[in-house]
Amino acid sequence: MPHATLAVVADIGGTNTRVALAHGTAVDTASIRRFRNAEHGGIDPILRAYLAETGAAPQAACVDMAGPVRDGVGTLTNLPWRVDQAALREATGAQTVSVLNDLQAQGVAVGHLGDAGLSTLIAAPVSAPEQPRLVVNMGTGLNAQPVFKRRGMTLVPPAEAGHVSIPVQSADELRLRDWVAEHHTHTTPGLEDLLSGRGFERVYAWCCAEEGETVALPASxxxxxxxxxxxxxxxxxxxxxxxLGRYTGDLALITLPFGGIYLVGGVIRHLGPHLETLGFTQAFRDKGRFAPFMEQFAVHVVSDDYAALTGCAVHLDELLRERA
Structure with a gap:
């Protein structure tokens, strides 16, 4: 039944929203359309326009968004949009609807990505498919969520793990933290204030300030x-x-993701080819007497630009299988 189900899936980004049709877990990449968020007042008119254009009548719908989701309702962090299941049902006519945080969608997707969408940074023995995974996102913001598989359902508990305290371990890092607090946050900064697009800008500005120069450049x-x-x-x-390596290693010890760690996000995609030479693995495994233990965790970089859409499709497929 689920593999015959037609679904509409949407990934709301900061600038654009991508919408596609999916059959079971497979996203029809030819059906993907991009809509500029500035030209629309919310996700509902986008979905109505897309379905009118395609003539599709989906049985299920799922939207992922950058922002906290609770009880099927979410508010985007960087857009004045509210997304809720009742409105999605009305806009799409679908019987089964769901709203996910964008990192939840990535977490659901990672077990379904092909080799072309992944590159392995740290190899480790292959484990059973039911083992926990961990997804770490560094892009516009920072977050991380564990991924669990139980009885055919992928469970990705929500988290706001980007706002933890900065794990300072040196005099340089202490100066950096205090400089960011003084010049940008005016309060105790969280790790996202360093590990994100704007965080990269702040770290670079601090490096310049250390040499007595005031320089502000965009991340690009x-x-x-x-x-x-x-x-x-x-x-x-x-x-x-x-x-990033230290943060990921700390989370690995907390969640024990023997199924692998998956790095996602725009900043990750830019730095991905250089993570090893910049010291990621060394920092990831720098856990004292537990350093050998860290060798059990594989780390992958996700390059599949449609992973969130796949996650939405897989999530709906699992819901339908559970209800069948």
Missing amino acids: EIFAAFQAGEARAVRAARIVVRL
Whole structure:
């Protein structure tokens, strides 16, 4: 039954929303359409326009969004949009509807991505498919969520793990934390204030301030400077990657993701080819006498741009299987 089910799935990003049709767990990539968020007042008119254009009559619908979701209702962090199941049901005519946090959708997807959408940063023995996984996102923001598989259902508990305290371990990092607090947050900064797109900008600005210069560049220009070998950009990237490795290692000890760790997000995609040389693995395994224990965890970088849509489709497929 689920594999014959037609679903509409949507991934709300900061600038664009992508909508597609899915058959069971398979997203029809030819059906993907992009809608500029600034031209619409919410997800409901986007879905109505998409279904009118395609003529589809979906039986199920799922939307993922960047923001907290509770009891089927979510509010986006960077858009004044409210997403709720009742409105989705009305907009799509679907009987089965669901709203997910965007990282929940990524977590559901990781067990269904092909080799083309993944690259392995740290290899480890293959474990049973029921073992927990961990998804870590670094892009516009920072978050991480464990992924559990139980009786055919993928469970991704919500979290706001990007706002934990910065794990300072050196005098340099203490100066960085205090500088960000003074110049940007005006309060105790959380780790997201360093590990995100804007966080990368702050770390670079601090590297410049350490040399007595005031420089503010967007992340895209810092990435370009890093690729050109500019010393301060390389230093900023190394700080960010080592903090990311330490953070990911801490979470691995908390969740024991023997099914693998999956790094996702725009900043990850830019830094992915350089994570090893910038010290990710060393920082990830730097756990004292538990360093050998860390060798059990594989780490992968997700490059599949449609992973969140796949997660929405898989989530609906699992819901229908459970109810069948």
